[in-house]
Amino acid sequence: MAEVTLTINGRQVTVPQGSTVLEAAKKLDIFIPTLCYDPELTIDGSCRMCVVEIKGARALMISCATAATGGMVVETESPAVVEARKTILELLLANHPMDCLTCARSGDCRLQDYAYRYGVKEGGFKGAVHQYQIEDDNPFIVRDMNKCILCGKCVRACAQIQGKSVVDYSYRGFNTKVAPAMDTTLAGSDCVFCGNCVAVCPVGALQEKGLRAKARTWEVEKVRTTCPYCGTGCNFDLNVKDGKVVGVTSCDGDVNGRALCVKGRFGYGFIHHPDRLKKPLIKKDGRFVEASWEQAINLVAEKLGAIKSGFGPEALAVLSSARCTNEENYLFSKFTRAVLGTNNIDHCARL
Amino acid sequence: MTNPIKDVAGADFILAIGTNTTESHPIIGLQVKKAVRGGSTLVVADPRKTEVAELAHTHLQIKSGSDIALLNGLAGVIISEGLYNKEFVKERTEDFEVFRAAVEKYTPEYVEELTGIPADKLREVARGYAGAENATILYTMGITQHICGTHNVFAVANLAMLCGHIGKPYSGVNPLRGQNNVQGACDMGALPAVLTGYQGVGLDDVRAKFASAWGLESLPAKPGLTVGEMLEGASRGQIKGMYIMGENPVLSDPDAGHVIHALEKLDFLVVQDIFLSETAQLADVVLPAASFAEKDGTFSNTERRVQRVRKAIEPVGEARPDWRIICDVATAMGYPMSYESPAEIMREIASLTPSYAGISYPRLEQGGIQWPCPTADHPGTPVLHVGKFSRGLGKFSPVEYVPPAELPDQQYPLVLSTGRRHFHYHTGTMTMRTGALEVHYGTEYLEINASDAAKMGLAEGDRVRVSSRRGSVELSARITDVVPEGLVFTSFHFPEVAINKLTNPARDGISKIPELKVCAVKVEKTA
Ligand code: SF4
Ligand code: SF4
Ligand code: SF4
Numbered sequence: 001m002a003e004v005t006l007t008i009n010g011r012q013v014t015v016p017q018g019s020t021v022l023e024a025a026k027k028l029d030i031f032i033p034t035l036c037y038d039p040e041l042t043i044d045g046s047c048r049m050c051v052v053e054i055k056g057a058r059a060l061m062i063s064c065a066t067a068a069t070g071g072m073v074v075e076t077e078s079p080a081v082v083e084a085r086k087t088i089l090e091l092l093l094a095n096h097p098m099d100c101l102t103c104a105r106s107g108d109c110r111l112q113d114y115a116y117r118y119g120v121k122e123g124g125f126k127g128a129v130h131q132y133q134i135e136d137d138n139p140f141i142v143r144d145m146n147k148c149i150l151c152g153k154c155v156r157a158c159a160q161i162q163g164k165s166v167v168d169y170s171y172r173g174f175n176t177k178v179a180p181a182m183d184t185t186l187a188g189s190d191c192v193f194c195g196n197c198v199a200v201c202p203v204g205a206l207q208e209k210g211l212r213a214k215a216r217t218w219e220v221e222k223v224r225t226t227c228p229y230c231g232t233g234c235n236f237d238l239n240v241k242d243g244k245v246v247g248v249t250s251c252d253g254d255v256n257g258r259a260l261c262v263k264g265r266f267g268y269g270f271i272h273h274p275d276r277l278k279k280p281l282i283k284k285d286g287r288f289v290e291a292s293w294e295q296a297i298n299l300v301a302e303k304l305g306a307i308k309s310g311f312g313p314e315a316l317a318v319l320s321s322a323r324c325t326n327e328e329n330y331l332f333s334k335f336t337r338a339v340l341g342t343n344n345i346d347h348c349a350r351l
Numbered sequence: 352m353t354n355p356i357k358d359v360a361g362a363d364f365i366l367a368i369g370t371n372t373t374e375s376h377p378i379i380g381l382q383v384k385k386a387v388r389g390g391s392t393l394v395v396a397d398p399r400k401t402e403v404a405e406l407a408h409t410h411l412q413i414k415s416g417s418d419i420a421l422l423n424g425l426a427g428v429i430i431s432e433g434l435y436n437k438e439f440v441k442e443r444t445e446d447f448e449v450f451r452a453a454v455e456k457y458t459p460e461y462v463e464e465l466t467g468i469p470a471d472k473l474r475e476v477a478r479g480y481a482g483a484e485n486a487t488i489l490y491t492m493g494i495t496q497h498i499c500g501t502h503n504v505f506a507v508a509n510l511a512m513l514c515g516h517i518g519k520p521y522s523g524v525n526p527l528r529g530q531n532n533v534q535g536a537c538d539m540g541a542l543p544a545v546l547t548g549y550q551g552v553g554l555d556d557v558r559a560k561f562a563s564a565w566g567l568e569s570l571p572a573k574p575g576l577t578v579g580e581m582l583e584g585a586s587r588g589q590i591k592g593m594y595i596m597g598e599n600p601v602l603s604d605p606d607a608g609h610v611i612h613a614l615e616k617l618d619f620l621v622v623q624d625i626f627l628s629e630t631a632q633l634a635d636v637v638l639p640a641a642s643f644a645e646k647d648g649t650f651s652n653t654e655r656r657v658q659r660v661r662k663a664i665e666p667v668g669e670a671r672p673d674w675r676i677i678c679d680v681a682t683a684m685g686y687p688m689s690y691e692s693p694a695e696i697m698r699e700i701a702s703l704t705p706s707y708a709g710i711s712y713p714r715l716e717q718g719g720i721q722w723p724c725p726t727a728d729h730p731g732t733p734v735l736h737v738g739k740f741s742r743g744l745g746k747f748s749p750v751e752y753v754p755p756a757e758l759p760d761q762q763y764p765l766v767l768s769t770g771r772r773h774f775h776y777h778t779g780t781m782t783m784r785t786g787a788l789e790v791h792y793g794t795e796y797l798e799i800n801a802s803d804a805a806k807m808g809l810a811e812g813d814r815v816r817v818s819s820r821r822g823s824v825e826l827s828a829r830i831t832d833v834v835p836e837g838l839v840f841t842s843f844h845f846p847e848v849a850i851n852k853l854t855n856p857a858r859d860g861i862s863k864i865p866e867l868k869v870c871a872v873k874v875e876k877t878a
Contacts, residue, residue, distance in 0.1 A: 139787040163384030192773060193791070194377065210787065223663035226650050228643040229776045231528030232356065232378045233652025233719070238644055238663040245644050245664060254656065254719045255356050261377030262788065263776055269785030270642070271667075275626050277639035278668020288627075288637065293669065293679070300594075300636055301683035303619040307592040313571065317581040317590050320541035321597030321673075322530035325648025325660055327696040328673040329532070329539035330547060331688070332596055335677050336575075338565045339686045343543050343552050343575030344590075347536045348598050 006072035021063040021074055022050055032076050033085065033114050035202050036151035037064040040257060041160055044152050048088055049114065053078045060084055082118060089120040095129055097146050098122065104212035105204035111149065128174065138187040140209055140266045141198055145177055148205040154178060154197035161259050166191045193262040199250040200258070210269070211239060211247025224251050227264040228323065232256070234264050245271045304340065313341035320347040352654045353523035353735040354487065355721065360385040361521040364483035365393045366476075368418060368507070370491040371401040374773040376527045376653075379489075392483070394476050396421055398768065399798075399840060400833045409476060412835060415766050416755035416869045417466040421473075422506035423752065424462030426513055427454040428477035435481060439515030444745040450509060453749030465752060481514050485521035491529065505748040512745045518736035528653035530777065535651035538707070538722070539700070543575030548704040564703055578604070586613040594680075595622045596673055597640065601629040602778035602846060605854040606821050623676060626780045629846060639670040646672035647693045649715065651722070655732075657710055658719040755869035759837070763819060763871035765803065766838045767853060775844035782844065796829040798840040799874065804830045807876060814877045817841075819870050822852030825877060839874060 002017040008025050015024045025032050035047035043065050051060040055073035060081060063074075075081065092111060100106045115121070135143040152169070155178060159165045166189050170179045180189035198206040222237035235253030238245050248265050250258035270276075280296035281288040291299075307315050318340070320332045329347075336345040359365065359382035373380030380403065387393050387406060395407040396418070404410040413421055429435050430451055440447050459470030480486050488507055508517075508524050516522040528534050540546040550557040558570045576584060578600065584590035586609065593614070604610050614620055614633045622634040631637050645666040651657045666672065671679075674693060681688040690696050694712040701707050709724035709731075720731040736745075759766055774792035775782040782788045797817060799809065809815065813828050817839065826841065834840050843850050854870050 139790040161381065163381060163388065192377070221663075223661050224659075225643065225661045225663065226531070226652075226658045228531050228781070230376055231531060231533055231653035232376050233531070233650060233654075233656055233658055234378055235658065238661075240663050243664050254658065255652065255654070256378045259378055259381060262774060263377075263782065266787045267776070267782055267785045268644075269787055270625075270781040271644050271664075273626075273784040273786075275784055276642075276667050276670070277625060277627060277631075277637060278670060279639060280669070281627075281634075281637040281639075283635050291636075293671070296636055296638060297676075297679045297683050300621050300638075300680055303635070304592055304594065304621075304680075305684055307618060311591050315589065315591040317576060317584070317593050319578060319581070319593065319595040319598045319600065320536055322533040322536045323597045323643075324532065324536070324673050325643075325646070325693065326532065326535040326539050326651060326657070326700065327648050327693040328596070328677065329536045329541045330696060330700050331674050331677045333540040333546065334565060335681050335688070337546075337552075337561070337570050338567055339681045339684050341571055343571050343573060344581060345541055345575055346543055346578040346581065347533075347541045348530075348578060348600060348603050 004068055004070040004072075006068050006070065006074065008074045009076055015068055019068050021052060021054070021061070021066045021068050021072070024068045025052075025063065025074070025076060030076055032063055033110070033117065034064060035110055035114075035149060036153060038153055038156070038200055041153065041156040041200070044156065047149070047151055049085060051081055051084050052076045053081050085114070086118050086120055089115055089118060090122075092149050093120065093122055096149070097129075103147070103204045104207055105217065107217035109204060110202035132177070135185050136209065137185050138191075138193065138209075140193040140262065141186060141195060142207045142209050142212065143186065144205055144207070145179070146205075147203050148178055149203055150176060150178065151202060152178070153200040153202065154206060157196050157200045161196050161257075162192070162194050164190070164192065167197065193266065194260060195262070195265040196250075196259050199260075208247055208249075208266070210266070211249070214246040215239065215241040220246065222249065222251075227260070229263045229267060234260055236260055236264060238268070308340060314344065316340045316342055317344035318346075320345055322347050352525040352527070353517060354520065354525060355654045355656075355733045356382060358521045358523070358734075359383060359487060359489070359525070360389070362386055362483075362485050362487040363391050363521070364479055364486035365391060366396070366480055366486065366488045367393065367403060367407075368396045368422075368488065368490045370489050370527055371397065371399070371403055371770065372489060372491075372527065373402045373406070375491060375529065375771045377773065379527060379653075383489075392479055394479065398835060398838055400835075409472065411466070411468050411472065411476065413466040413468055415768055415838060417752065419506045419750055420457060420462050420465035420752040421468065422510055423454045423457040423750070424459060424466070424468075424473050425477045425480065426450070426506075426510050427457045427462075428459060428474050429481045429510075429513055430454065432474075432478070432481075434478060435513045436515030440513065443515075443518075443740070444512050444747060446747040446749075450513075450747035450749045453751070457752075480510070480516075483516075485519070486514065486516045487522050487525060488516075489525045489527060491527045505750045508745075509747050509749070512747065517745075518734070518738065518740075520734055523734070523736075526653070529771070531652070532650040534653055534655060535649070535657075538651055538704075543577055546703075547700060548706045550704075561703060564699070582610055582613040585617055588616060591617060592619040593617055593621075595620070595624075595630060595634075596677075597624055599624075599628040599630045599778045599780060601633070602843065602849055602851060605851050607849055607852040608822055623673060624780075625670070626784070628778070628780050629849075638676055639668065640676065641666035641670045641672040645670065646674070648672075648674070649693070649697065652719075655721045656719040657707070657715065657722060657724075659712070659715050757820075757869065757871045759871045763873050764837075765872050765874060767817065767819065767850075767870050767872040768838060768840045769843050769850050769854060770840065772842045772844060775842065777844065779844040779846060783846070794827065795841055795844065796827045797874070798831050798834045799828050800832065800834050800836045800838070801830050802836045803839070803874075804828065807874060809874075809876060816875050816877050817850075817853065817872050818875070819853035819872045821854075824850060824852060828874075839872065 220239040234256035239247040396411040622631040623638040678688040706723040
């Protein structure tokens with residue numbers, strides 16, 4: 001493939017032809033702030049956060065949509081660039097509720113990050129602000145359109161990742177709003193609550209209901225794991241606070257990228273459900289009574305052993321589990337064959 | 352799956368049989384949608400007008416249980432019109448002539464009688480599949496949960512070999528597994544006739560290898576019982592004790608009444624689970640297990656990708672990871688078993704299993720690995736059967752259409768089919784306790800066609816009793832054209848709608864899969 005070499009902030013970089021300036025900068029680990037850009041979605045180029053100065057160009061250019069060309073000389077933090085970014089941020093903040101103190105996305109918000117980076121304290125242009133009702137009439141997602149910066153990522157994620165097009169821009173001008181058709185709520189639309197829009201939203205406009213009610217962004221530890229539901233094997237991060245799983249967020253999964261379905265993203269509540277079994281139980285006179293591990297294990301060993309010696313290994317049978325890990329299935333097979341002495345092991349794979 | 356999930360989006364032609372992909376495997380469904388957006392042709396064969404069927408260019412609304420007729424019919428057209436991949440058939444397969452002779456009688460007109468699919472539509476789909484550069488076949492339980500389930504799978508493989516749509520990217524024969532680690536449970540030998548990596552218990556050298564690794568003189572050679580046979584054995588008193596880990600056969604297996612009866616007859620039942628499931632309630636001892644968030648390990652997904660499960664929190668209460676409990680029971684029975692960690696168990700698995708030999712925890716930190724992975728520097732195998740089948744030549748295995756074991760009659764005039772819902776999972780033990788999923792989708796209903804509803808004077812939301820020869824459940828009716836006349840549908844997720852009281856335990860002769868997709872029922876209004 002043909003390549004081009006360009007200079008960014010005084011450093012040379014060679015990238016495949018057709019790469020954007022943003023991609024070339026990434027290769028040099030030069031950070032360019034973006035709001036509406038996402039590598040998995042089509043380029044929108046509307047937020048203009050990623051502008052850069054290109055030698056010989058008459059105006060600042062948006063790096064996400066400008067092709068890198070041979071010999072190009074780019075500055076990503078020149079005074080003109082910084083000035084432009086400040087103006088954009090002031091415009092956005094002018095119409096943004098300044099409630100970072102209580103916003104659950106605080107600490108994981110691009111608007112906050114960039115305002116800090118460029119020292120923008122407040123919106124420069126006081127004017128009308130939105131007074132939208134916060135939408136939380138479903139158990140999964142909270143939508144606060146007062147915080148929406150109209151980057152359009154959720155619109156594209158819903159269409160291009162989820163293939164649904166549940167949300168889109170509605171109304172015009174100042175009243176432009178991202179909403180399902182007829183401006184109903186997600187609950188009233190054919191939304192499948194995959195939350196893939198939440199995963200791409202750069203600000204607090206879309207939030208996971210359970211997670212954000214329980215933990216601030218910096219309080220959680222993220223542990224990457226594999227979904228316990230269907231056989232697709234999506235990866236995600238369990239969010240842990242004080243020894244409890246408080247939510248699930250996307251990581252870059254081998255199979256799924258950042259996409260998840262409603263079960264993977266919002267189906268973790270069973271982990272701490274009060275119905276979880278917490279102690280071994282032994283049935284006495286038809287009723288379960290709690291027992292110690294030692295009592296339970298010894299009883300199991302004794303009963304299985306007695307059947308084995310009384311009726312032979314073929315009187316025992318084992319059902320293993322398509323829910324358990326490989327290691328556990330292996331050990332259970334070893335147990336059945338080596339300890340019980342039978343091949344009577346199966347699982348419910350057929351179902 | 353012979354091919355990776357990501358290949359689906361690159362296929363020019365997708366034939367999805369008996370899989371409601373967007374609901375049951377939503378993320379694989381995204382790949383299907385992506386392919387369609389990119390201009391691929393999607394053909395869906397399903398008695399129901401599912402979400403993915405709505406997306407299809409062609410929906411083959413076949414009669415329940417007529418999949419073999421459809422698949423043989425497609426092959427018949429492809430052969431008679433000379434559209435098959437002659438080079439592939441010659442170089443890579445055997446028994447083609449037998450196959451050709453077997454499918455000859457499945458003319459489009461005959462297939463129309465059996466499946467209800469117009470002959471011209473069949474021809475069009477056959478030409479599309481054969482003519483595509485890369486065509487993939489996706490299927491799930493819709494194919495396997497029949498008395499002829501194994502034959503259905505053969506029929507799928509025959510079609511793929513006929514057109515050479517296997518052993519290359521963006522094609523293949525792709526079963527989509529319903530549970531997270533069905534693939535792994537099979538790979539690990541949680542099956543009556545094989546040890547890890549499908550090494551047969553009947554082979555002397557295999558048994559010798561495992562016996563010596565496990566420090567024993569010998570291992571049992573006689574293949575064991577399948578789950579259905581175990582339950583039959585229990586009800587006849589031959590099986591006296593069972594140890595069930597993380598399964599809920601009372602709700603998931605057909606003819607629930609029979610399952611309960613069988614488990615109650617046991618002298619001793621121990622169940623290890625995270626909840627007191629319907630099955631655990633019947634146990635003599637219940638052992639509390641850790642959930643996936645509370646332990647380390649690996650799952651193998653439907654594309655054979657081995658991936659890490661990581662411990663995020665301590666087990667709740669006194670619960671323990673299943674692997675530790677098994678070690679404790681084994682030790683108490685006089686066979687000391689102890690491992691530092693699941694990583695150590697994986698080292699033992701790798702040492703005994705050629706297809707997992709190159710897999711280790713340090714490698715999995717870099718990402719999942721698709722088996723076969725025979726050595727530590729092998730990258731894994733995304734596409735199976737490239738250049739050569741595992742048995743050498745691909746064998747055509749001709750199969751014949753047989754009607755479902757139980758057909759509707761005067762007394763039970765409707766066909767009941769069961770399946771999954773987007774917001775729920777399996778027998779609901781997890782998804783009914785999330786504080787979210789069950790809030791959003793909290794009650795189950797029976798899908799019934801408007802013309803059947805009219806005959807019974809049913810209105811939307813009416814309570815109905817659905818009964819088969821084996822049992823009955825009550826639920827609300829939803830009148831919809833998702834199901835055709837003569838078919839009703841519901842899921843098996845909801846304990847209060849224990850639909851497997853009704854289903855037919857008639858099993859496939861080879862795989863022993865029960866025919867959960869077809870049984871005869873009647874529907875009556877209750878109030
Ligand atoms: S949750 Fe999923 S379906 Fe619903 S709006 Fe967001 S992306 Fe679209
Ligand atoms: S809701 Fe979030 S992702 Fe959607 S347009 Fe607004 S800011 Fe962007
Ligand atoms: S997130 Fe959804 S599609 Fe992915 S593995 Fe989990 S249940 Fe399956």
